[in-house]
Amino acid sequence: MRFIFLILFFLLSLPIVWSQNIPNKQETNLIVKDSVTLTPKINPLAPSKAAFYSAVFPGMGQVYNKKYWKLPLVYGAIGTSLYFYINNNKKYHLYRDAYKNRLAGISDNYSYLDNTRLIQAQKFYQKNRDLSALLMAAFYILNIVDANVDAHLMQYNVNDNLSLKPDLYKNDYTAKQNLGLTLSYKF
Template sequence: MKLKTHYCLFFFLIIISIASAQQDSLLVTPENKSKRELRREVREQDYEPYNALAPAKAAFYSAVLPGLGQAYNGSYWKIPIAYAGIGTGVYFYLENDKQYDRYRNAYKDRLAGRVDEFQNRVSTDALIRAQEFYQKNKEISILVSLGVYLLNIIDANVEAHLRQFNVDEDLSLKPNLDFDAFSGKTNYGLTLNFNF
């Protein structure tokens, strides 16, 4: 029974490969076009038409919802990075805020003459320094979150610009070495090729 299954699977794969090969052989190229024109058509099909508003759209989408601009550009792998960066900043903000409130409440209790959680272990000056430390860390966490949010917007904008950048060989600047057959000298030059 296993052998029969293997034969059926093998036969199925052969049929699929033949069908795909026949599909490729049906591609008809016009006889009157040169290979260079055909290559140019293939290259033009690879490029999307220029959209001047694409970078602005991508930046706007990322500003509305982080990662949406990356999805608009097709870079889905960057979305978790953006959320991880923003989430890390938010996590540390909340953790530092909790510690700040803890030391602040202990400081208030000590000033009011009540028993606090750090009664004999931490001095009043240490409570003040701890509050300042966690306050500073809260502010840094906010700045990190905002920085990642802004980088998310900038990344979406720049990537949308670069996706439309034309790196076609027809717009190239190439050094040229030309041998003059009559004089026997080598000519040096720089050529700028435009093909329309």
């Protein structure tokens, strides 16, 4: 009985074994070309390109990263700082020239201000001019760093194998909704 069962099992399994043909080299190439890769291509030079573009022309790194909505923020921050730099520089030179003219004995439009007030005005506008220049440089550097970090994060692999999801679940004891946080990692 066992012998008949083994022969029957062997004969019935033969078509399954023979149906699995081994692909030749040409078929293997077709399979590789048609297969879909799950991991996207990583460009290691993309962050440095984005930083270089932003350093040469502010905002171009954001355009390279296709984050067009950041462009008005970059130009707004740098442009506002530049406006205040120019405005404070103009007023600083105005009060400085008035003070120099007063020391030279030439009359000026600021006769209602004494010398100490002119010196205070110079210091005030010089401090604000320097602060505006510092902010403009900080926004310029922030523009470069933002383009670099954004290009790095665009290549970051975010898939369902690693997820951090908020979850609402019902508490069995109180019958109320509770908020939970689930961290899952799938191999």
